[in-house]
Structures are given as structure tokens and as C-alpha cells.
Amino acid sequence: MAIATINPATGETLQTFLPLEDGEVAAKLELAQRTFEQYRQTSFQERSQWLQQTANILDKEKADFAKIMTLEMGKTYKSAIAEVEKCALVCRYYAENAPDFLADVTVKTDASHSFIKYQPLGIILAVMPWNFPFWQVFRFAAPALMAGNVGLLKHASNVPQCALAIEDIITRAGFPPGVFQTLLIGGSKVANLMADDRIKAATLTGSEPAGASLAAASGQHIKKTVLELGGSDPFIVLETAELELAVSTAVTARMINNGQSCIAAKRFIIAETIADKFEKMLLAKFQTLKVGDPFAEDTDIGPLATVDIFQELDQQVKIAVENGAKIIIGGSALKNQPGNFYQPTIIKDIPLNHPIAKEEFFGPVALLFRVANIDEAIKLANDIPFGLGASAWTNNEQEKTRLIAEIEAGAVFINSMVKSDPRLPFGGIKRSGYGRELSIQGIHEFVNIKTVWVS
Numbered sequence: 001m002a003i004a005t006i007n008p009a010t011g012e013t014l015q016t017f018l019p020l021e022d023g024e025v026a027a028k029l030e031l032a033q034r035t036f037e038q039y040r041q042t043s044f045q046e047r048s049q050w051l052q053q054t055a056n057i058l059d060k061e062k063a064d065f066a067k068i069m070t071l072e073m074g075k076t077y078k079s080a081i082a083e084v085e086k087c088a089l090v091c092r093y094y095a096e097n098a099p100d101f102l103a104d105v106t107v108k109t110d111a112s113h114s115f116i117k118y119q120p121l122g123i124i125l126a127v128m129p130w131n132f133p134f135w136q137v138f139r140f141a142a143p144a145l146m147a148g149n150v151g152l153l154k155h156a157s158n159v160p161q162c163a164l165a166i167e168d169i170i171t172r173a174g175f176p177p178g179v180f181q182t183l184l185i186g187g188s189k190v191a192n193l194m195a196d197d198r199i200k201a202a203t204l205t206g207s208e209p210a211g212a213s214l215a216a217a218s219g220q221h222i223k224k225t226v227l228e229l230g231g232s233d234p235f236i237v238l239e240t241a242e243l244e245l246a247v248s249t250a251v252t253a254r255m256i257n258n259g260q261s262c263i264a265a266k267r268f269i270i271a272e273t274i275a276d277k278f279e280k281m282l283l284a285k286f287q288t289l290k291v292g293d294p295f296a297e298d299t300d301i302g303p304l305a306t307v308d309i310f311q312e313l314d315q316q317v318k319i320a321v322e323n324g325a326k327i328i329i330g331g332s333a334l335k336n337q338p339g340n341f342y343q344p345t346i347i348k349d350i351p352l353n354h355p356i357a358k359e360e361f362f363g364p365v366a367l368l369f370r371v372a373n374i375d376e377a378i379k380l381a382n383d384i385p386f387g388l389g390a391s392a393w394t395n396n397e398q399e400k401t402r403l404i405a406e407i408e409a410g411a412v413f414i415n416s417m418v419k420s421d422p423r424l425p426f427g428g429i430k431r432s433g434y435g436r437e438l439s440i441q442g443i444h445e446f447v448n449i450k451t452v453w454v455s
Ligand code: NAP
Pocket: 001, 127, 128, 129, 130, 131, 132, 154, 155, 156, 157, 158, 185, 186, 187, 188, 190, 191, 205, 206, 207, 208, 209, 210, 211, 213, 214, 227, 228, 229, 230, 231, 261, 262, 263, 360, 362, 388, 428, 432, 433
């Protein structure tokens, strides 16, 4: 894929970038390694100050950064502003909490003193997706840099201006040059990079093929990886749920980021007794959604980020329909409009035995399923290769307990949509990946957890 800014609302190529030559990549690696030797000696206090300053820059210049995001990948401008604010939040969270998370921990044994010491590993490679082009990067960078690691970012090829802006922010905040660098390279270059001894570990957020490829290369060189991959998360609504709130949250949970979020609710699993009502209410809300210019204040859904994503979604909808599914609303591109605009879509009667029922729909398409009871709901929720975050709605205490215990996912949210929060670990199981970001668990992924025993 060419490294370029292509406005998804118009299809216009705004700027193209030459990928780095091998020699340029080597020079950046060299700088990262040299910087690490010094940077690992800096104090938590210094790192915290630089990270607080990063947050200040994000807050102060959020309008500029939001504009780049909307231009490069089409999220609504108002959601891009919120994304920059959340990046500032995660920076402040780790600036304040990392010293505690990484403090020595004494463990009582028969040694005179035994303890756990957390030390940085070195260069960490971050392969990141375009869908939350700032948030995905900062939720990696904030803990990694606080731990004393240095970062190399290989961002998605359609968000090069975001990638360069992030390096610039971190450098301007005062971090030593080389602590965080962007590599403008294609995905095919990543496997070879993992062979370099100086790169100690990698994290990837993205698709299953990309994750599998990075994990294979890392496995060959015995390097740790964290993978945050796709999902087709369930949104279960049972009979005692507060229906109005469940429906309005369902719309938000499905449409967040123009429908392109790994933790967006994708499969709506509704108790038979309330299914007609839920469907009617959901349809009424979908009819009011405004698709259009992502910079307009009243737009709910902007364009899909790339032509590929757009075509794949359209193809999935067609396959579902060819195999017996029914479209309640939408089901095609927005008519007479350039750019990658897709209509808000609801599909029902998807044949459960067809592979399409188990695929991730990365766009504004809701799949509706009906179930007789909680047993069927849990079975259907789990009958999928993914396990990222599930949302379940009920006011029955026994049902809550069962849903929390029995749903196979990295997170279960009861009577709420799934969202990431710096204070809570984030990640998946099954083919949604492994490892955790955020919280104390996130900062412990890329450190040497050193056991110290003094007799
Ligand atoms: P993608 O194609 O996998 O791209 C993600 C990143 O991986 C990009 O930087 C891409 O670079 C790179 N890449 C692609 N192929 C690679 C390879 N063989 N080796 C190494 N790197 C490679 O993903 P996408 O389709 O843009 O993103 C959507 C997917 O990401 C969805 O499945 C979504 O659910 C998932 N996602 C998951 C989370 C989570 O936290 N679990 C969050 C957001 C998105 P190029 O752009 O240069 O190809």
C-alpha cells in the first residue's frame, strides 16, 4: 500500500510520502539504541515531566491534530477532538502512576532480602492501525516510555501525517531525540525488522493476518509480542433490560468511529420476548443518523477509511443477503456521493451456519440475532473465533453473574457499552489476540520482571 494521505470523504490524494530506504531505517535503529543506553538512566521524575508536557501539547493543539485525523481517515472531527483529549488523559495517568507500578516489590522469603525489580527492555516496535490513529499510539507510548523503553512506530500507511505529528509532539515535549521515532515503511518490511537484535519486543494492533505475520517473525527470533486484533463483539439484551437505554447505547456502540472499532458492538443478540420492540426502536434510531462530511458538527457517520475497507464491507453484506439474510435498512453505499460513504445498515436472519455470521463487519452494519433464553444468548455470544469485549444488558442479578462468568472475552460490560479506560486492562482472548494494554498490566508487558535474591 502506498504511504499517502487520501481524503476518504472525496477520494482525493492529498500528499504522498516516500517510504524510508533501508539505510534510513538502519540510522533510526542506531539512534534508538544509542538513545536507550542514556534514556534508561533517566529518573521517573524526568520522564513524568516530559509526559505531562506531552499531554499539555495534546490539549493545546488538539484542533490541529483532530483535523489531520479526520482528513486522513474520516472519523468525525468531534470524535477526533475527543480522541486527542483521551491521549492527554493516558499520558497524565502514566506520568502519575508509573512510578508506583514500577516500584520494587519486596517479597518475603527465606532470603535476607528478596524483591521484584522492573527494568526496561530496550527498543519496542509498535505496529499500529489507522482507526484510532492517535489513541492506539499513545496508549502504547505512555507506559513504554515511562518504563524506560524507547519506541519505533510503524503506523498504518494511510495515516502518515498522524505518525509524523506524534513523533514531533513527543520530541517537542522534551523527551531526548530518538526516544520515539516514526518509520515510514510498508507492512512487508516488519518481519525483517524483528530479526534485528536491538529490537526486543513488538506490539501490533490490527488484523489477524498482520498479527499472525508479526507473531511468526517474533517467534522465530524469540521475542515477546502483544497482539490486539479484531473482534465481533456481542451486545446481548435480555428481557429485564432497560430497553430505551439499551437501544440508544446500541447505536452508539455500533456506530463509534464510523463503525470501525475493534470493540464496537457488532452482533446484537436479543431475547425473543423483546426482539420485535428492540428491532423497531433500533430502526427508528438508525433512520435519524446523518451520514456525510466528517467535519460537519451534525454528522454522525463519516466515510470509511479506505476503499478496501469499504469494498470488503459491501461484499460481506452482499454475501449475507445471498445466503438468506434480510436487510432492514441500508445495505449499500450512499448514492450519488464520492468518497467511501456507507449507509447505516441493519441485517437480520443471518444463517448461523454460514461463515459470514462469524466474521467481523468493520463499518456501520449491525447484525441482529434472536435467542430464546440466556443459555442460547451465551452460546451464540461465544460461538465465534474472537473474544474481545462483550456488552450485556439485564437487571436480573443471577443473569449478570452468569454473563460475567461464562462469556469468553477479555472484558464484559454489564448495562454499558464496552470502552477502554486507562485504569483498566484492555485486550482479548482467542483470535482477538493476547497480552494487555493500559492499567498496571499494560506497563508490565514490556519490562524485565527481575527477581532479586540477597542471601
Ligand atoms: P491491518 O491491515 O492489519 O493494519 C494494521 C497495521 O499492521 C498497519 O500498520 C499495517 O501496515 C500493518 N501490517 C499489515 N500487514 C502487515 C504484515 N504482514 N506484517 C506486519 N505489519 C502489517 O489492519 P486494518 O485492516 O487496517 O485494521 C483493522 C483491524 O484492526 C480490524 O480487524 C480491527 O478489529 C483491528 N483493531 C483491533 C484493535 C484492538 O485493540 N484489538 C484496535 C483497532 C483495530 P500497512 O498500513 O502499511 O499495511
